[in-house]
Amino acid sequence: MTRPTVAHIDLNALRHNFNQVKKYAPHSKVMPVIKADAYGHGALTIASALPQADGFAVAFIDEAVALRESGIKQPIVVLQGVYERSELELAASLGLQIVIHQAAQVELLESCNIAPLVVWMKLETGMHRAGISSDEFVPLLARLKALAQVAEIRFMTHFACADELESSVTSDQFHLFQEMTGNSSAVCSLANSAAIITKPETHRDWVRPGIMLYGASPLQGSTAQHEGLKPVMTLESSIIAIKQLRPGDTVGYGASWTAETEGRIAIVAIGYGDGYPRCLGGKAQVLLNGQRAPLVGRVSMDSLAINLSDQDQVQLGDRVILWGKGLPVEELAAGANTISYELLCNVTQRVPRYYHD
Ligand SMILES: *Cc1c(COP(=O)(O)O)cnc(C)c1O
Numbered sequence: 001m002t003r004p005t006v007a008h009i010d011l012n013a014l015r016h017n018f019n020q021v022k023k024y025a026p027h028s029k030v031m032p033v034i035k036a037d038a039y040g041h042g043a044l045t046i047a048s049a050l051p052q053a054d055g056f057a058v059a060f061i062d063e064a065v066a067l068r069e070s071g072i073k074q075p076i077v078v079l080q081g082v083y084e085r086s087e088l089e090l091a092a093s094l095g096l097q098i099v100i101h102q103a104a105q106v107e108l109l110e111s112c113n114i115a116p117l118v119v120w121m122k123l124e125t126g127m128h129r130a131g132i133s134s135d136e137f138v139p140l141l142a143r144l145k146a147l148a149q150v151a152e153i154r155f156m157t158h159f160a161c162a163d164e165l166e167s168s169v170t171s172d173q174f175h176l177f178q179e180m181t182g183n184s185s186a187v188c189s190l191a192n193s194a195a196i197i198t199k200p201e202t203h204r205d206w207v208r209p210g211i212m213l214y215g216a217s218p219l220q221g222s223t224a225q226h227e228g229l230k231p232v233m234t235l236e237s238s239i240i241a242i243k244q245l246r247p248g249d250t251v252g253y254g255a256s257w258t259a260e261t262e263g264r265i266a267i268v269a270i271g272y273g274d275g276y277p278r279c280l281g282g283k284a285q286v287l288l289n290g291q292r293a294p295l296v297g298r299v300s301m302d303s304l305a306i307n308l309s310d311q312d313q314v315q316l317g318d319r320v321i322l323w324g325k326g327l328p329v330e331e332l333a334a335g336a337n338t339i340s341y342e343l344l345c346n347v348t349q350r351v352p353r354y355y356h357d
Pocket residue numbers: 033035079158191192193194208209210211212218
C-alpha cells in the first residue's frame with residue numbers, strides 16, 4: 001500500500017484563477033510568481049499548465065535555470081537577481097531577466113562581458129528590504145544605460161502592505177514610484193496579488209500574481225471565494241486507526257488531551273513531517289465525509305488524532321481533507337498564527353503531488 005497522504009493539485013482551478021487575474025488586470029501582461037516550487041505546488045507543472053502566461057517570476061537563479069532546462073520558453077524574471085559572475089553568465093546564456101536592487105549588482109554587470117539581457121531596476125519605495133533608493137537611482141540608472149550588456153531597462157517595486165485595505169502605505173509607495181520614474185516610457189511592474197485585486201491604478205505593464213493563482217485570498221479578513229478564486233491544492237490523507245477511549249484516557253505526546261466521556265478518535269496519516277503545522281494540535285478541524293472533526297492532542301511527525309464524537313459511520317481508509325476544497329487554507333493559517341503562503345510552501349517533499357486536469 002502506498003502512503004495515503006497526497007496533495008491534489010487542480011490545474012483547472014489554477015487556470016480559472018489565472019483568468020481571474022486577467023479580469024482584474026485586463027490591460028497588463030501577467031508573470032505568475034512560481035518561486036519556492038510554485039508555493040509548494042510544483043513549479044514546472046504549474047508553468048507548463050499556463051502556456052498563456054506572458055512570463056514567470058522566481059526568486060533565485062537556480063529556480064530559473066531548472067525551468068529553462070526543462071523547456072519553459074517564456075521570459076523568466078529572477079526577482080533576487082544575481083550575485084556572482086558565474087550566475088550572471090548563466091542568466092545571459094539562458095536569456096533570463098534579472099532584477100537589480102543594489103549597486104553591487106550594477107558593478108557585477110559592468111565587470112562581465114555577456115550577451116545583452118533585460119534588467120529590472122527594483123526601486124525602494126517603502127519595503128526597505130531589497131531596492132534602490134531615490135538618491136542612488138539616477139546615478140545607477142545612468143551607469144546601466146551606458147552598458148552594452150543591458151538590452152533594456154525596466155522598473156519595478158514591491159508593496160509592503162497591499163493586503164491591508166485600510167493602510168495608506170501602498171498609495172505612498174505608488175506615488176514615490178511615480179515620482180522616481182517620472183515620465184519615463186520604460187516598462188513597469190508593481191502589483192502583487194493584493195494590489196491586482198484592490199489597486200487597479202498600479203497594474204501598469206506587468207502584474208506579478210502569486211498567492212491568488214493558487215486560490216487563496218491575498219487580503220486580510222477576506223476569502224478566496226469572495227475574490228472569485230478556487231483553491232488549487234487540496235491536502236488529503238486517510239484514517240489508519242480508530243480507537244475507543246474511556247473517560248480519563250489521554251491522547252498523544254505529552255498526554256495533552258484527556259477524554260472526558262466514552263468516545264472514539266481516529267488517527268490520520270499526516271503530521272508535521274508532511275508540513276501540517278504542529279501548532280494546530282487541539283486547535284484546528286479537518287473535513288471527514290463532508291463534516292468537520294476537531295483535532296485532539298498534539299500533532300506528531302507522521303500522524304494526528306481527531307475526535308469522532310459527532311460521527312459514527314467512520315471506517316478505516318476514509319479520506320480526510322486537511323485543507324483545500326471545502327476547508328480554506330486561510331482558516332488553518334489564521335489558527336496557526338501565520339499566512340496561507342507558509343502552509344502551502346511548507347508541504348514537504350514526502351507528500352506526492354497528484355495533478356488533475
Ligand atoms: C512573492 C512576490 C510576489 C507575489 O506576491 P503574492 O502576494 O503572492 O501575489 C510578487 N512580487 C515579488 C517581488 C515577490 O517577491
